[in-house]
Amino acid sequence: MTDSLGLYLHIPFCKSKCPYCDFFSGKGSETDYVAYCAELKNKIYYWSKRTDRPASTVYFGGGTPSILGTERLCDLLQYVKTCFSVEPHAEITLEVNPDSGRHLDFSALKEAGFNRVSVGFQTAAERELKALGRIHSIDDARLTVQRAQDAGIDNLSMDLMMGIPFQTIDSLKSSIDFCASLGVKHISSYLLKIEKGTRFYEQRDSLHVADDDEQADLYLFAVDYLESIGYRQYEISNFAFEGFESCHNSAYWQCREYIGIGPSAHSFFEGKRFFYGRSMQDFIANILHDDGDGGSEEEYLMLALRLKSGLRFSDYRARFQKEVSPLLLRKVNKYVGSGLMERDPQHFGLTARGFLVSNTIISDLLS
Numbered sequence: 001m002t003d004s005l006g007l008y009l010h011i012p013f014c015k016s017k018c019p020y021c022d023f024f025s026g027k028g029s030e031t032d033y034v035a036y037c038a039e040l041k042n043k044i045y046y047w048s049k050r051t052d053r054p055a056s057t058v059y060f061g062g063g064t065p066s067i068l069g070t071e072r073l074c075d076l077l078q079y080v081k082t083c084f085s086v087e088p089h090a091e092i093t094l095e096v097n098p099d100s101g102r103h104l105d106f107s108a109l110k111e112a113g114f115n116r117v118s119v120g121f122q123t124a125a126e127r128e129l130k131a132l133g134r135i136h137s138i139d140d141a142r143l144t145v146q147r148a149q150d151a152g153i154d155n156l157s158m159d160l161m162m163g164i165p166f167q168t169i170d171s172l173k174s175s176i177d178f179c180a181s182l183g184v185k186h187i188s189s190y191l192l193k194i195e196k197g198t199r200f201y202e203q204r205d206s207l208h209v210a211d212d213d214e215q216a217d218l219y220l221f222a223v224d225y226l227e228s229i230g231y232r233q234y235e236i237s238n239f240a241f242e243g244f245e246s247c248h249n250s251a252y253w254q255c256r257e258y259i260g261i262g263p264s265a266h267s268f269f270e271g272k273r274f275f276y277g278r279s280m281q282d283f284i285a286n287i288l289h290d291d292g293d294g295g296s297e298e299e300y301l302m303l304a305l306r307l308k309s310g311l312r313f314s315d316y317r318a319r320f321q322k323e324v325s326p327l328l329l330r331k332v333n334k335y336v337g338s339g340l341m342e343r344d345p346q347h348f349g350l351t352a353r354g355f356l357v358s359n360t361i362i363s364d365l366l367s
């Protein structure tokens with residue numbers, strides 16, 4: 001197979017653990033960073049020997065990649081480029097936390113090849129930032145974005161969260177306005193989910209978070225408002241100016257293949273899904289967990305329905321050499337009738353209201 005693939009590198013370190021976060025990440029020392037980068041390079045080399053497919057996207061996620069500092073990040077990217085054939089116009093993303101991000105040398109990062117920066121921001125309201133246990137200030141975020149822009153990186157994304165304790169539609173609007181005023185071209189806007197194993201989960205009975213109706217109001221407001229100021233929704237939680245959609249994440253939803261390197265990182269490679277466990281020891285020992293075959297019709301439908309463009313009949317036909325079943329289309333029509341889906345001769349997909357109940361709709365479509 002000569003198709004290009006995506007590369008994901010997981011950096012499992014954070015300065016402190018946010019109480020809502022269930023990603024595999026924790027505190028690390030300078031010694032840990034050095035040891036981890038060396039291990040990451042071993043695995044980058046290992047995977048590069050298993051394929052000669054070019055990389056069309058590279059994504060440094062976490063955790064907090066920016067915690068490693070400019071020099072180590074440039075060195076890692078350089079190593080990726082030595083081992084893999086990275087396409088000349090590949091999208092190369094760096095996730096940054098404003099706390100460590102503002103100290104990065106973005107000119108050096110750009111020189112090394114990073115051309116997209118994603119800032120973990122969450123909210124422009126101090127009270128909400130505190131409630132989320134975030135360690136950065138709003139000014140840290142402003143500085144991080146401006147420094148990246150000054151270095152000539154204009155493909156910037158900011159993460160926002162919806163359903164934060166104390167959040168209102170007005171404060172969400174102010175957070176969106178803050179991102180827009182900085183000129184970022186992409187916004188990811190996620191609903192807060194209380195995950196097992198997090199501090200928020202232990203405190204769930206005393207936390208004042210948005211209930212289902214309030215979450216729906218916040219979400220529908222965000223979709224409408226973001227669209228009205230130019231951020232086109234292209235996925236359940238992602239909005240961008242034309243041409244600034246994330247290529248790396250879009251490839252996941254288009255059911256394209258990628259290799260994830262790092263503890264907890266998932267891969268879809270040569271038709272198989274597998275992942276590293278949430279353990280540094282397992283990662284070092286290169287223990288991979290099988291997650292079955294990938295790319296089935298069901299999986300394709302599930303992923304396509306995360307996208308605003310939904311399932312395109314021509315893509316489905318090209319991939320599976322057949323038409324979408326009449327039974328599935330009858331079910332789609334039922335949801336079109338209730339305003340939760342839309343359909344035209346080229347595609348069908350979920351509406352904004354449909355996205356709010358996407359799990360229920362998708363399990364019905366697949367049953």
Ligand code: SF4
Binds near residue numbers: 017062
């Ligand atoms: S900075 Fe991000 S990855 Fe780290 S604990 Fe907070 S939410 Fe999780």
